[in-house]
Amino acid sequence: MSFYEDNIADGSHCMTCCQLIGEDVGFPRCCRNCGGEGSEPNPEGHKKRIKAEAMQRFDGWLSRTGIAHKKHNNGFHVVLTLPDGRMIDCWPSTKKWQLRGQRISRDGKALHELVLQQLRPWS
Numbered sequence: 001m002s003f004y005e006d007n008i009a010d011g012s013h014c015m016t017c018c019q020l021i022g023e024d025v026g027f028p029r030c031c032r033n034c035g036g037e038g039s040e041p042n043p044e045g046h047k048k049r050i051k052a053e054a055m056q057r058f059d060g061w062l063s064r065t066g067i068a069h070k071k072h073n074n075g076f077h078v079v080l081t082l083p084d085g086r087m088i089d090c091w092p093s094t095k096k097w098q099l100r101g102q103r104i105s106r107d108g109k110a111l112h113e114l115v116l117q118q119l120r121p122w123s
């Protein structure tokens, strides 16, 4: 991997003069000297990190439940299959989920309870 791919492409270094700017933002950018925004916290990068964290948390939860699932689009869309055959579409990065045919929800606790109730009906 080249310096460009490693450090310019992720936005941690200036795409014009290769100076260090700051945190990875996931896209190339310029330092302040070269007309860029500098090292101020970047809302895009921040959003991206929050999404990544949400996905990681979802992943952890998913493996703890042990529910059958299939990941699509690099994990941005996950389809859970309940023991009774119903499907739940989840978009972990936005914390949205939807029991197929019903309304989209952002209530993570409701999802948790729905899944656990299905997996462990005796509890």
Ligand SMILES: [Zn+2]
Residues within 6 Å of the ligand: 014, 015, 016, 017, 018, 019, 030, 031, 032, 033, 034
């Ligand atoms: Zn620069």
